[in-house]
Amino acid sequence: MTSKLILTHDVTNLGHAGDVVEVKDGYARNYLIPRKLATPWSKGAQRQLDQMAEARRKQAISSLEDAQTAREWLASNVLTITAKAGDSGRLFGAITTAELVEAIKAAGGPTVDRRKIEVLRPMKSLGRHSASVRLHADVVAPLEVNVVAAR
Template sequence: MAKIILTTEVTGLGAAGDVVEVKNGYARNYLFPRGFATPWTRGGEKQIESIKAARAAREVASLEDAQALAHKLTSATVTIPVKAGAEGRLFGTVRAEDVADAVEAAGLGSVDKRKVELNQHIKTTGVYQASVRLHEDVNANVEFEVVPA
């Protein structure tokens, strides 16, 4: 088992700044190469406070604000225009960043792309849903429509 410090939020493992233990291969082959974690050291403990401070700056300020934003997101449908060929097949795929940008363009608020989780690979036009973690206790489902540009 390897003791690591998460630098970004990893679903099912923890949030940025958390110290967790994972299997050596998972850390060495997945978390470290993608920049999701760093090895835990006594000197690395000093990084935890700066990581947590950066995470706090990105998070929605309070639970009430997160609940209000969640209500706005669940009650609206966002449109994402993409390049598509005949029969609605996309040239590429829709990413979490595209959903976050579309939410902001629709005037619903600012959403961190790292907090958006797509349930599937989106390769055709249509209506889909994504989950957004706004706060520790608040998740919102965003409905979005992929349309040809």
């Protein structure tokens, strides 16, 4: 069975905020709706969809310029995060997207939503790691992270 939903946030590999999508019931019930990433589609919700589309059109031009500025900052800076690690250089846990957001903020960078950060391989060891940040529908910024041991 499939559920018809309206996305309230951008979801990687599914769609952007305001899109109407059909997904399997379990994905909708267990992931999208509890995390407030989507709402069930109805005729009344269609009105909400139209309002979201209008707001997105108004923000598109200014947010694109802001996103390009943020991309320049993220591409030219390397974040340094300290974490507890064992003798072999393996971390006790992984670096989370929330920790990445805090590191960006502490370094004087742009405000980034943790849900927009995509980490391809979990950061579980010391050294350099890569991630990307989807700042806008057309703007993706590379993010370089240097993980060092806490002393």
